[in-house]
Amino acid sequence: MALREENFVVLHSGSWVTRAGINVTDTNKPPSVVIRSLVGARTISQEATQQKDEDESTHPSPRDDATKSQDNIDVDAKETASEATKDDSVAPEDTPNTQTVYYCGNALTEAQQQFNQDELTLTSPIREGIVRDWGAMEALWRHVLFRELGIKRSRNASPVLMVVPTDWTKEEHERITQIFFESFNVPGLYLAEEPLMTLYGCGSVTGLIVDIGHNSTEITPIIDTQIQRHAIQSIPLAGADIDAHFLQLLKADTQLVKEYGQPLDLEFARHLKESGVCQALSGDEKESKARVTAEYNGKEFTVGAARYKAVDPLFNVDLTGKAVMNVIEAIHAAQLACKAEKRITLWESIVITGGSCQIKGLQGRIQQELEKSLAVSENFGEYQIRDVRFLKVPDYFPNLKDSIVHAGFLGAEIVAKLIFPDPRNYINKVDYNEAGPSVVHTKTF
Known part of the structure; x- marks a missing residue:
């Protein structure tokens, strides 16, 4: 059976958000499904x-x-x-x-x-x-495929490119394969690792992916499409810590508390963070003394200087009480674990992604902190780092060029267009019927 681009599905489930889309004929578009x-x-x-x-x-x-x-x-x-x-x-x-x-x-x-x-x-x-509840996980995927995307299970003609984290085990890959072929009746499946798809979405094959998720931040070096697994750094410092710290700052804002008139909780802080109120300052930028108006649950109120300090836990772990590296230290650790001759390219090809990457000014703050920590010398050595540069979605994707959070989805769509036309590139039903779930170890990535 010939597979058609309008039926190709890209699916990415994160700990906070699941993104999905069908039809990769036009890749210059965000995912059609974005749900918790x-x-x-x-x-x-x-x-x-x-x-x-x-x-x-x-x-x-x-x-x-x-x-x-x-x-x-x-x-x-x-x-x-x-x-x-x-x-x-x-x-x-x-x-x-x-x-x-x-x-x-x-x-x-x-x-x-x-x-x-x-x-x-x-x-x-x-x-x-990590997938902690496979029953709920399967139900979520089923909802996305059959409810949100409108696929018919009995005559499923939609192969799925599933984006997975780098640390999911062989057993988890096999279980995904079994679910999609036996429960969802897919004609084809391909598992692709998340950092590599993000890098492809930025039009590169070498780079350093800094993924600030909900519960953890993962730094992944990739050299010539090869993930440097020995150099990956994962720290339990991410969006949830920003939310918790921001909430404490908001509670200390007596004017906000009075204006809102109800107890503040994490959902309140998270909503404000995602609404664009927060901003990370860098360089010579100064805090504005003016308060900004925000809204939540139909109530209007104003937010003060707390909005500038929400991201501080990423750089000062003492604010969280955790004994872990901060984001800057983790980036350095990932870089130093790679070959010296490759580090310059990695420093010039950094991608900041994940839900919290949308906070205004965060990339600039990370760049400032990294440049502070680099060695300074008038006599540059062969491998001495001169610049810190960042990648983004190419300008020829006008609808996505300002949405780095969708880079991974874009990269996955591009890969789907390349691999699904040829049955030798992905797991098809014949492969699965002959070898079972273990076939995922020989026909993927």
């Missing part, structure tokens, strides 16, 4: 399920999104514990008389309004960069 990597689980009895089905046959309910519409009313939309292992602290274990129903996306929003906390358990399938 959050899943709700509810255990119901088989009797309740049977009664619900009887009621919905005459009185359809919008809640149907959570079960049968995830797979276009395919029987596979109902998840059970026998199909995937669950973390007992997240979703109650199924018994012969019970069944776990998962909710994602808009269906999750609706379920949160309809069920109390005792009935609906929320979980992030990926925590600390």
